Amino acid sequence: MTSSLRDTKRAATRRALADATYRRVREHGFDGVTIEEITTDVNVSRRTFSNYFANKEEAVAFVPVDRIRAELEEWVVPEQADIPTAVRSVVGHLMNSGLPLLLAELDRLGRSHTPFGPHAREAQWAVWEAVGDRLRAELLIDDPRERRNLAMLLGALYGIVSARLAESEEAADLAAVQESVAEVFTWLEPAIRGQAGAPGAGGVDRR
Incomplete structure (x- = not known):
């Protein structure tokens, strides 16, 4: 073989x-x-x-990350997209592919079985790391400022989604999760685009 x-x-x-x-x-x-x-x-x-x-917890945590990586392979980056546009596009693709449900299920299992909690949190972060890896590869991001902007945007998305899931006492409020994701873009997009247009800001040719 x-x-x-x-x-x-x-x-x-x-x-x-x-x-x-x-x-x-x-x-x-x-x-x-x-x-x-x-x-x-x-x-x-x-x-x-x-x-x-090593155990059942590790096997369960593998599933959402594996599924999201498969979905990321199906995503196509928009032509000449800047960082906010590309992140909006890939997050929208994942939202439509069931990302909120997967993350909510991780959260539910972590609450019902305490030993799974650390695995759930690690898997939730691994999902966003996978998104970042795909974006960096597709956008050819080398400029330190742009790498920081991408990390800031993904970190904010991870934080707000995790917080929304933690606020739900029982079933996750998926509408609230999507609303919070939209708020992150509303807050951070202008700042990131403002930096991109600032004197001395490095640009990336994505043609």
Whole structure:
């Protein structure tokens, strides 16, 4: 088996184990699911599970990040987009693809199962890191000022979305999440665009 085929098979096994864990945990809770049930679903051994994940919490946390990365591959950057336009575009794409529901589910599982809390927070941040990685690659951002602007915008989005989810006592208010995302752009877009037009500000040719 070639290296690429082996890597593809390993990725498929990891995804299958994570998806099976996520599906069962959503239905039965962490305490209502055993690793043996998960490995039976995927037709692999418990040792195989341990080769990919240390525990059920780690497997569940893998799912939303993996799904968002797949969605990011489908996103197409608008032509000649500046940072705010590109961020608006990719966040809109992810919102339409179910990002709020995924983040809300992470938050819900973290509240219902305390050991999952750190995994949930790490996965939530990993989602925004993946967004940043894709934007930096697509926009070829090398200028330090622009890198800081992107980090500021993504950090604000992560913070406000996390805060909105934490405010919800039960089901997340997804409309409030989307409203808060829009507010972040309202607050920060003018400042970022103002910096881009300031004397000495570096520009990036994205043609």
